[in-house]
Amino acid sequence: MTNILKSIKLDHDIMKSRYPIFMIGYVVGILFAVLSKTPILATSIVMVMAAPLAGQYFSIYEKNNLEKLYGVLPLRKSEIVIGRYLYALCIVVGNGVVATIVAYIISFLTRSGMGGLETLNFLSIAFLYFCLTIAVIFPLYFKFPFSKVYVLSNLPFYLIFIITLGVARKTNALKQTSSSFQYLSSNLTIAAIALGLGIVLLAISCLLSSALTEGNRTAPLPAKESGRRLFFADNLRTWMVILVVLQHLAEIYNTLYLFMMLNSAYFMGLLFLLSGYFTPGSFERRGPGAFVKDRLLRLGVPTLIYVFILSPIARIGTHGFVINTTASLFALGPMWFAVMLLVFDLGYLAWRTVVKNRPERSIPENHTMLTFPRVALFTLALAAVSYLFRIAVPYGIPVLEFPSLGYLPQYLTFFLIGMLALRQDWLRTVSGSLGKIGFVLAVLATVILFPAAVFIGKGSPWIGHGTWQSAVFALWDSVFAVGMSLALVTFFRRYVNGGKKFGRFLSHHSFTVYVIHAPILVFLALALRGLQIQLLLKFCLTALVYLPFSFGIAWIIRKIPYVNKIL
Amino acid sequence: MNNTVLEINELCKDYPDFSLRNVSFSLPMGSIMGFVGQNGAGKTTTIRLILNMINRESGEIKIFGLDNVQDEQKIKQDIAVVFDDTYFVENWKVSEVEKALKGFYNNWSSTLFTQYVKSFHLSANKKVKELSKGMKMKLMLAVAMSHEARLLILDEPTSGLDPVARDELLEILGNYIADGQKSILFSTHITSDLEKIAHYITLIDHGSIFYSGTKDDLLESFCIVRGGPHDLIDSLKEKIIGLTTNIAGFAGLLPTSEMKHLAPEVVTEKPSIDEILVSISKGGRNYD
Numbered sequence: 001m002t003n004i005l006k007s008i009k010l011d012h013d014i015m016k017s018r019y020p021i022f023m024i025g026y027v028v029g030i031l032f033a034v035l036s037k038t039p040i041l042a043t044s045i046v047m048v049m050a051a052p053l054a055g056q057y058f059s060i061y062e063k064n065n066l067e068k069l070y071g072v073l074p075l076r077k078s079e080i081v082i083g084r085y086l087y088a089l090c091i092v093v094g095n096g097v098v099a100t101i102v103a104y105i106i107s108f109l110t111r112s113g114m115g116g117l118e119t120l121n122f123l124s125i126a127f128l129y130f131c132l133t134i135a136v137i138f139p140l141y142f143k144f145p146f147s148k149v150y151v152l153s154n155l156p157f158y159l160i161f162i163i164t165l166g167v168a169r170k171t172n173a174l175k176q177t178s179s180s181f182q183y184l185s186s187n188l189t190i191a192a193i194a195l196g197l198g199i200v201l202l203a204i205s206c207l208l209s210s211a212l213t214e215g216n217r218t219a220p221l222p223a224k225e226s227g228r229r230l231f232f233a234d235n236l237r238t239w240m241v242i243l244v245v246l247q248h249l250a251e252i253y254n255t256l257y258l259f260m261m262l263n264s265a266y267f268m269g270l271l272f273l274l275s276g277y278f279t280p281g282s283f284e285r286r287g288p289g290a291f292v293k294d295r296l297l298r299l300g301v302p303t304l305i306y307v308f309i310l311s312p313i314a315r316i317g318t319h320g321f322v323i324n325t326t327a328s329l330f331a332l333g334p335m336w337f338a339v340m341l342l343v344f345d346l347g348y349l350a351w352r353t354v355v356k357n358r359p360e361r362s363i364p365e366n367h368t369m370l371t372f373p374r375v376a377l378f379t380l381a382l383a384a385v386s387y388l389f390r391i392a393v394p395y396g397i398p399v400l401e402f403p404s405l406g407y408l409p410q411y412l413t414f415f416l417i418g419m420l421a422l423r424q425d426w427l428r429t430v431s432g433s434l435g436k437i438g439f440v441l442a443v444l445a446t447v448i449l450f451p452a453a454v455f456i457g458k459g460s461p462w463i464g465h466g467t468w469q470s471a472v473f474a475l476w477d478s479v480f481a482v483g484m485s486l487a488l489v490t491f492f493r494r495y496v497n498g499g500k501k502f503g504r505f506l507s508h509h510s511f512t513v514y515v516i517h518a519p520i521l522v523f524l525a526l527a528l529r530g531l532q533i534q535l536l537l538k539f540c541l542t543a544l545v546y547l548p549f550s551f552g553i554a555w556i557i558r559k560i561p562y563v564n565k566i567l
Numbered sequence: 568m569n570n571t572v573l574e575i576n577e578l579c580k581d582y583p584d585f586s587l588r589n590v591s592f593s594l595p596m597g598s599i600m601g602f603v604g605q606n607g608a609g610k611t612t613t614i615r616l617i618l619n620m621i622n623r624e625s626g627e628i629k630i631f632g633l634d635n636v637q638d639e640q641k642i643k644q645d646i647a648v649v650f651d652d653t654y655f656v657e658n659w660k661v662s663e664v665e666k667a668l669k670g671f672y673n674n675w676s677s678t679l680f681t682q683y684v685k686s687f688h689l690s691a692n693k694k695v696k697e698l699s700k701g702m703k704m705k706l707m708l709a710v711a712m713s714h715e716a717r718l719l720i721l722d723e724p725t726s727g728l729d730p731v732a733r734d735e736l737l738e739i740l741g742n743y744i745a746d747g748q749k750s751i752l753f754s755t756h757i758t759s760d761l762e763k764i765a766h767y768i769t770l771i772d773h774g775s776i777f778y779s780g781t782k783d784d785l786l787e788s789f790c791i792v793r794g795g796p797h798d799l800i801d802s803l804k805e806k807i808i809g810l811t812t813n814i815a816g817f818a819g820l821l822p823t824s825e826m827k828h829l830a831p832e833v834v835t836e837k838p839s840i841d842e843i844l845v846s847i848s849k850g851g852r853n854y855d
Contacts, residue, residue, distance in 0.1 A: 003640075006670050013667040017658040060656060068654035071620040073671050074643035214622075 003075055007083025008090065010073075011057060014066065015087075018056050022095060025049035029099060030106065039107040039114050040122040046099035047092055047126035051133035052154045054088045058141040059150070063432075077213050085138065085206045092130045096123060117188075124194035131198030133157045135205035143212040147494045230427055232492040234507035237274050239492070241510040242547065243267045244334065245517045249543055252525050255535045262446070264404060266481035268337060269414040273485060275341055276418020277427065279348055288349060295345045299338040301566050302515045306335045314519035332401040333518050340402070344415045370430045372437060375482060378417075383478035385409040387471045394464030395473070406464065410481055427489060435490025442483030449476035505551075512554035512567040520550055571632075572596050572718050572750040573617070578626030580612055585774060587612050590626070592769045592779035594718075597747035599740065601761035601782070602754040603840060604771035605848045610754040613771070614722050617752075618648065630718060644673055647711030651723040653703040657696035661689050661706060665713075672714035683709035701732035708739060719743065719751045725760055733757070737764050758840035768840060772847050782840075789843055790826060793818045794833040802828070809846030820846035 029045035032038075060066070070080055100123070107114040137153045247263050250256040283291045311331045332339065368374075386409045393399060395406035421427050453462040453473035462469040496503075524546055531538060558564045573594040580587040587609045594600045604610050615621045617628055619639050628635040630642045655664050661684060669675040684691060687705040689698070698706060704724050711719055719740075725733045740751055741764055753765065761768065761782070769779040778785055792807065795816040804810065807819035820843060826835060838846075 009670065010667055013659075013663070014656050017656070064656050065650075065652060065654045066656070067620070068648075068650050071615070071618045072643065072646070072648045072654070073668075074640040075671070076640060 003079045004083050004086065007075060007079050008087045011084060011087040012090075014060055015057050018053070018060065021053055021056065022046075022050065025053065025095070026099065026102065030102065033103060033106050034110060037110060037112045039103040039110065039112055040100075040119050042103045042106060043096060043099040043119075044122050044126040046095050046102075047123070047130050048133075050092050050095045051088075051130045051137070051157070054091045054134065055137050055141060055146075055150070055154070057084070057087075058146040062146045078210050081142070081206060081210045081213055085134070085202055085209075088134050088138070089202070092127065096127070120188070120191045124191035124198075128194040128198045128201075129157075131201045135201040138205055139208045139212055142209040147497070151495050231503065232489075232497040233274055233277065233427060235496045235503055236488060236492045237271065238503075238506045238510040239488075239496075240267050240271045240274070241514050244271075244514060245521070245547065245550065246543055248334070248518065248521055249525075249539060249546065252521060253535050253539050253542075255539055262480070264407075265477040266484045268404065269407065269410040269481050270485050270488065271337065272341070272344070272411045273414040273418040273421070276344070276415035277422050278418075279345060279415075280419055280422055283348065283352065288352065292346070292349060295342055297566055298511075299342040299345070302511075303332070303335040303338045303342075306333060306515055306518075307331070310516065310519045314522045334514065336402045337514075340411060341415075344412070348419070368424050370424070370426050370434060372434060375434065375438075375486070378413075379478050379482045380475075382410060382413055382482070383471075383475040385413075386478060387466075387474040390464030390470055390474065391466045392464075395470075396463055407477075410478070414481075414485075427493070430486065430490060432490050432494065435486045435488075438483035438486030438490075440483075442480045442487065445476050445479040445483070449473075449479070505555075509551050509554040509558060512557055513550045515567065516553060516557065517550055520553060521546065524549070570596050572630065573752060574627075574629040575613070575617070576627045576629075578613070578616060578628065579624040580616060580621070581624050582612075585609070585612070587616075587774045590771070590774075590776055592776060594750050594752055594767065596750055597744060598766040599744060599751040599753055599764050600767040600769060601758070601765035601840070602752055602769050602771065603756065603758055603761065603844055605756060605844065608771045608848075609774040610771060611722055612774075614648075614720055614752075614754060617720065618643075618646070644714070645717040646720065647714065647716035647718075648720045648722065649704060649707040649711055649724045651726050652700075653695055653698075653707060655695050655706070657694065659695050660692055661695070661698075662691040664695065664706065664710060668710060669713075674715045676713055676715070679715075680709055680713035683712055701728055701735075704728065704732070704736065705739075708736070712743060717749050719749065721751065721753045721755070723755055724753075725755055725757050733760060736760075740764060756844075758844055761840055770844065770847060777847050778843075785840070785843065786837060788823055789820050789838050790823050791818065791836040791838045791842055792821045792829065792833050793836070794830070798830050798833050800830075803833075809849035811849070 025046040025048075026042075028049065029042035032045055033040070033042035100119070103119075104114060106112075133154075136157075137149075140149045140153045243263055244267065247260055247267070250260050282294065286294055307330050311333055312329050314333070315329050315331070386407075389409050390406050393405050393408070396404070397406065399405040449472050453469045453476055457467070457469055461467040462473040464470045524542060528538065528542055531541075533541070554567075558567055571593050575593065576591050578587060578590040585607070590609070590613060592600075602610055602613070612621070616623050617630070617635060619635050631645060633642055635642055655667075659667065665677065665680050669677065669680075683689075683705075687702075687709060689702060689706055689709065695703065695706065707724075721740075725736060728736070737760060740753070743749055744751060753761065755761065765782050767780065768782045768785050770777040770785075778788075789808075792803075793816065796812070796814070799812065799817045803821075806825045807817075807821055810817060810819040820838060821829075821835075829835070
């Protein structure tokens with residue numbers, strides 16, 4: 001057995017725990033094949049999805065210090081790189097063969113035909129796509145840490161695949177393009193070109209990866225992570241603010257209802273959790289007097305600015321000068337979050353005063369780990385409290401300008417959990433597997449509990465008043481909120497933990513964007529009022545224009561003297 | 568036959584914030600060398616260079632008389648490494664670790680591996696992630712010893728281990744070199760481990776070798792001096808390494824060759840490796 005074969009076998013041994021993930025490709029493939037009555041589509045989808053899944057190898061490599069293992073083994077660097085590419089080829093060929101057999105079974109069961117030439121063309125194009133993906137992502141993974149480039153490296157390929165699939169379905173591209181293409185696809189030319197090109201791409205990429213691996217050997221040792229600032233928490237907060245903006249944009253255009261419901265089930269809660277996480281530190285640094293002053297300055301003053309300046313501007317923008325009451329003119333709007341956070345912060349101050357300002361306990365050596373039973377218990381308790389609370393304050397009914405007071409139990413407990421997370425160091429230590437479990441449970445709850453609560457019964461019994469639907473809904477949104485929070489914290493920690501200039505810029509300006517977004521959104525929507533396109537497209541277009549625009553405006557605002565002391 | 572297992576000459580490596588400068592030392596066959604230095608002194612960089620995991624700027628590394636780059640594969644058949652943390656896939660069972668790695672080594676003995684697994688009380692069906700830190704270290708040792716490696720490199724294997732596990736490791740290492748054909752390079756900053764088993768010590772500080780030789784020579788070459796404030800004359804001050812002064816007097820490390828010039832009031836003591844390490848890390852600076 002040569003060293004390259006040994007290297008391939010080792011790659012297989014390393015990857016085998018991830019093989020069940022490939023089932024996702026088969027499920028999606030079979031679904032598409034049956035729905036489109038094109039059985040060979042199953043094979044194409046499996047092969048296309050195999051590329052990013054093959055890249056999962058590098059995730060295991062990074063997580064398990066395999067750099068050291070390869071440093072010890074009697075293998076040349078080039079043998080390792082060649083072995084990795086050949087292993088990827090084995091993956092696509094193996095999955096291609098199995099998926100083709102599945103496609104033939106689908107063809108037999110659904111009685112849809114599967115021509116030999118069509119099959120070959122589909123297979124070869126999927127193979128080319130696989131090779132193209134591998135040819136791009138593997139050198140990136142060899143050069144950079146997997147967690148830094150995973151999201152960005154795969155995103156274009158998913159987009160290309162979705163767009164291609166959409167275009168092909170609409171236009172039947174393979175049959176209706178030019179006659180020369182039809183000629184090529186009627187014989188083996190396309191298959192030969194795709195196979196040849198795929199192999200060439202892999203070969204070039206393999207050479208590039210070898211060169212990059214050599215370059216890596218001059219890189220300094222990575223710095224230790226401990227004590228490092230939690231950039232991912234800042235990035236997560238920025239992302240939550242962006243979601244708030246998108247939520248309000250969707251409200252303006254009256255579209256994406258599911259997106260809005262899913263968002264509101266967790267995103268403000270997660271913002272409270274992150275705020276809770278940073279509150280004790282701020283108190284410790286400043287002391288009680290300066291802490292109150294800082295909170296009033298950073299939360300109170302922006303709220304007043306919003307209520308007395310920005311809100312009237314937004315109202316006049318939407319209704320002109322015909323305003324019925326001053327109440328509608330001076331609305332709290334999205335600043336309800338700042339007011340509620342101010343109340344929570346003052347509550348924290350009161351508690352610290354009661355305990356005679358005893359300093360926060362530092363992170364203990366053996367801190368309590370966040371385990372699944374603990375998380376499950378908390379989720380069930382939160383669901384029960386939410387259900388009981390919504391008997392009095394139903395979901396979606398505004399109270400005193402607080403639009404989602406039905407979520408108060410979640411907001412308060414998440415704020416407290418945030419403080420506990422600091423004490424127990426949970427943001428750093430929560431396991432990746434708990435994040436994955438959280439995501440799976442959030443999806444399962446949305447598929448099972450959400451429809452059961454919302455679509456059964458007349459009217460909207462799920463909003464509260466002690467109905468069984470309300471209990472199911474409370475269980476759903478508690479599972480969803482906890483699950484998504486775990487998933488996002490672990491995801492951002494792994495993949496979006498950069499503290500680069502751009503991320504810091506967004507983080508510094510996110511609260512300003514939060515404060516100013518409502519009036520800007522109103523005027524942007526008014527400006528685009530004449531644009532007669534599909535609502536969803538209009539939503540995407542406005543979002544694309546708005547987000548950079550609002551951060552730009554926030555940057556200008558924070559340049560005004562003294563403003564950055566408030567925002 | 569050459570009696571030197573590892574020979575490093577004038578090894579240099581530059582990073583933006585750290586440099587390894589002209590590192591030279593050699594490890595004789597059948598012995599244990601303690602490779603000592605504070606965190607960040609350059610121990611792990613030297614080990615990564617020995618394993619050809621990173622490129623060097625200049626210098627030469629010979630292992631079993633062969634160049635570590637040219638003959639990397641041949642050499643690595645006879646080298647084993649135990650790091651501070653496991654480098655196996657955490658989802659592998661102990662038995663799967665063997666299945667994955669045995670194909671790479673010509674001298675791999677499954678019987679030996681099973682023996683070690685048994686004697687180290689490792690369960691073959693347990694996953695790597697389920698093992699304690701001490702057990703993970705033993706698993707790495709089992710792998711290292713199952714292919715009869717002639718050079719065993721240990722990179723901070725005892726950090727994070729309790730005293731019982733550390734003692735067990737020292738016993739295992741003692742048995743491993745008993746045949747006189749195997750050698751160990753033991754990098755650590757817990758020097759008490761080395762006092763028990765090391766034959767040779769190499770002290771590295773800020774990327775340069777401070778001392779390399781036998782442990783006994785090291786301990787005899789230096790002494791700890793202590794005295795009152797008036798005993799610290801200028802000529803003595805210049806010679807003391809890692810001088811510490813306070814109102815009660817002074818203390819520091821002095822080469823034994825300088826002992827004859829000492830005033831009778833100055834007390835001298837035999838140093839421990841730890842004390843030598845602390846003193847050289849302070850260097851010539853005066854710590855009040």
